[in-house]
Amino acid sequence: MRLKNKVTVITGSGSGIGKSSALLFAKEGASVVVNDISIEKGEETASEIRAGGGVAVCIPGDVTNPDSVEKLVADSIAQFGRIDVLFNNAGISGVGALHEIHPSDWDRIMNVNVRGVYLPSKYVLPHMMKQRSGSIINMSSCVAEIGLARRASYAASKGAVLALTKSMQVDYASFNIRINALLPGTIxxxxxxxxxxxxxxxxxxxxxxxxxxxxxxxxGLPEDVAAAALFLASDDSKFMMGSPVYIDGGVTFGKNA
Incomplete structure (x- = not known):
């Protein structure tokens, strides 16, 4: 029960890594706010948690929309009184070399993957500052550290998330808020x-x-990344601040002969 009595908000938790993390966080004692742009998928995750005896609510919304995100945070506080963990998991992929990418596709990748970290953090941080505690987990990627063919927009967005994580940590360390990043490989x-x-x-x-x-x-499997997210969400990682955590099967620092 490493997250007992903690309130967690996970964006993009209707499927994949977000859903696996929501299920694991609930199993470890957390109250989980499931957020997804799809109401149906979000409700499925929340229902599965409740069926297993856990505590969860679904608050759907778009992480790129300030009004939607502000409502997500306000409703979470109204429901549970606090937010201890924010997992900025929502994101999309993009394929193409730079000259192939349409400007609208570039903007969409940046909007979801970077703005989708900025907005939830912006509205959650004042509450964490007031309570003088919290953990924020940002979803980056190992492509922030390596070159990968035809992933220009995705790599740029995830590199921005990693840089943002480190900068945020400097600003909020004095409030006892930890901000770390996950860098998965292919999951x-x-x-x-x-x-x-x-x-x-x-x-x-x-x-x-x-x-x-x-x-x-x-x-990798979604459960592999969820286990790392649990570590960052829990007090087990209390001395980790502004750190990248690699869950990539050895892609970043190794190469097969």
């Missing part, structure tokens, strides 16, 4: 599975190719 989420099916003629060959990028020769 086999429903989004990735659908991308592989629609982008490659041979789905199995595509998966095997992705596995070869990892020293582990395996793709």
């Amino acid at each position: 086999l989420t429903p989004f990735v599975e659908n991308y592989l099916k629609t982008s490659y003629a041979d789905n199995e060959a595509a998966i095997e190719s992705l596995k070869k990028r990892q020293l582990s020769e395996q793709l």
Whole structure:
């Protein structure tokens, strides 16, 4: 029960890493605010938590919309009285070399992946400052640290999140607020599975190719990232501040011969 009596808000928790994190946080004693742009998916996650005996509410909303995010935070405070953990998980992917990317696609990636960290943090931080405690977890990616073909917009957005994490930590350390970043490798989420099916003629060959990028020769699972998020959310990581946490199967710092 590492999150007993803690209130957690997880954006993009209707599926994938966010959903796995919500389920794990609840199992560890947290009250979970499930946020997703899809009401149906968000309600599914919250219902699954409650069916397992946990505490959860679904507050849908768009992390790029200030009014929506302000309502998410206000409703969370009204429901539970405080917010101890904010997991800025919501995000989207983008594919293409720089010259191939349409300006509207570039703006959409930046809007969701960077603004979607800025806005929830902006509205949660005053509450954490008042209570003089809190943990914020920002979803970056290992592509913030490495070059990867045809991922220009995604890499730029996740690099921005990593830089933002470090800057935020300096500003809010004196309030006993910890801000850290997760840097996953390729994780086999429903989004990735659908991308592989629609982008490659041979789905199995595509998966095997992705596995070869990892020293582990395996793709990560949402549960792998959720376990790291739990560590950052809990007091087990109380001496970690502004840190990148790699869950990438060895992509960033290793290379198979």
